Amino acid sequence: MVGGKRRSIFVTLAFLMLMGVAVYFRLWAIHYNISSDDTQLLRRQFDIANKEAMDESAEWRLRYDEEVDRTKKCLQELQAFQESSQKGEVASGVNHKLAILQKENAILLERVETLKRELEEERLKCSSRYMN
Template sequence: MTMRRPLLIGVVIVMAFGLAVYLRLWTIDYQISTSETELLRRQFDHANMEAMDESAEWRLKFDQAQERATKCTKELKRVKETLGDNSTASMTKRLDMLQKENINLLERVETLKRELEAEKLKCSMQRV
């Protein structure tokens, strides 16, 4: 038993030193991790603000695109309403009218050309 007592005291002393070293290492690690935590928190806040700014930019772009699409859709509906259901038939009718008018105008141009030639011929006959 006399041999065991100094061994037991040595083990207790070694355990006390081990505990002291462990606590010292833990406090150093705690101080480092506290400053790291603060740094990480600031970095996270900065990244979060950047992400919110980018999200706001994309939301603005989306809203503008949606507004343009809505405007185009409304304008398309308005045009369709003004043309009505018979838009093809009315366009065909208008095209036929324009073609007839074009033919009449071409005939009129030919008539005027003939009259011009006749007047030129008269003028040349009067000079001679």
């Protein structure tokens, strides 16, 4: 009896150990699948982050290139302005044109005043005709 009871306990213990090992391997397999999914997820996240970084780098490079082009244009305009300012003929020609335009403007202002006076006289004539 004692031998049968021991044997029964031993078989039960062996069965439980076998079930424990089976559960352990099952949990290990689940963990392995999750770990491999995590690895793939991390790889995808890294790829996305890498693409975003490359896009941002390209954007900054484009901005840099635009600023370089803008700076070159400004330098060219500055050089052209310096060359033109060194030539006295251009400056005196501009001053001469400005003087002519100012004279024309004064003449036109006088003409406008004359036309306003004539218009006022005509209005007075018209209003006096209608009153009589």
